[in-house]
Amino acid sequence: MDLYLRRRLVNAVALAAACAAAVLGLLFLGWILWTLVAKGLAGIDWALFTQDTPPPMAEGGLRNAFYGSAVMCLMAILIGTPLGIAAGTWLSEYGAAARIATVVRFVNDILLSAPSIVLGLFVYTLVVQQAGGSFSAVAGALSLAFIVLPVVVRTTDEMLQLVPVQMREAALSLGIPQWKVTVQVLYRSAMPGIVTGVLLALARISGETAPLLFTAFGNQYFTLDVTHPMASVPVVMYQFAGSPYTSWQDIAWAGALVLTLFVLLTSLVARAIVARKRVNHD
Structure with missing residues (x-):
């Protein structure tokens, strides 16, 4: 007792x-x-989305920063997603029995947990310095792509492993080539999970500051040239939040709220996709 x-x-x-x-x-x-x-x-007002970042003691918005963040995040997704899906597919379907697959998964886990500032310094050394010391949106997108890549690799690998073996065997027994089984059978079954991983990676990179400080740097003006420095919301928040100007601080708080709402919306969409997959599966 x-x-x-x-x-x-x-x-x-x-x-x-x-x-x-x-x-x-x-x-x-x-x-x-x-x-x-x-x-x-x-x-939050209309000027926040229609005006560029202002000089001190002046009114303005985050139009150039919103555009820059959208462009660099989109470029990062376009770079990291195909490579991540291809690597995850190889790990799950073709290299599962190879010893190198264990090494690849181990390196991917290290990259997944690596500090973003380290990835930014790597791209800075590899791209910015080697390109003549020019900051650019392309370099910023590359640094963000290194954050997207391990997330998509891990998600694709796990989602494909969850597909029942019977589906593979049934498709192969009909004489369908392996690549067609992967594309038309396995991807269709695992696609909701893969898309969820991509959306979560997008939510993560949308708030990254450190990699962009070393690569895209920032730009007070609106520009469409991705080979030159470009503004982004996290970098502007970092610069404006610590300034002594009230107008800059208000813009930083507004940018933080918009960015938080975007991350929340992205997470809700990812959860909705997962929930829909469960309903369809049941």
Whole structure:
């Protein structure tokens, strides 16, 4: 009986500590979100989306930064997604029995957990310095693509492994080539999970600052040339939030709110895709 009471006491203490930690974390999260909404709403207006970043003590917006972030994120997705899907397909379908597959998965896990600033420095050394010291949106997209790549590789590999073996055997028994089985059978079954991984990677890179500081750098003006420095929302937030100018701080808070809403929307879409896949599967 004493042992039973001791176990119940330990369980009650552990449960209380876990609940207290969860409540504390939710309180801080709610505080952060409330501060973000309270300060960010004050800077949301039409000028935020139609005017470029202003000089000190002047009115302006984030049009050039929104465009730059959209372009670099889109380029990163276009670079990282095909390579990630191809690598994940090879790991799952062609190189599963090879020793090198274990090495590739290990390196991919390292890249997945690598600090983004390290990836930015790598692209800075490889692209910016080698290209004559020119910052550009292309270099920024490459640094973000290195963040997208391991996420897509891991997602594709796991989603294809979840496809039942019977589907492969049934398709191969009909005389269908392996590549056609992969494209027409396996991809169709795993596509919702792969798309979810791509959307989560997009949500992650949309808020990255450190890689862009070393690659895209920033630009106060609107530009369509991806071979030159280009503004981005995270970099502008980093620059404006620490400034002594109230107008810049308001723009930084508004940009943070818009970026948070975008990440939230992307995450909700990813969850909706997963939920729809489960419903269709059931």
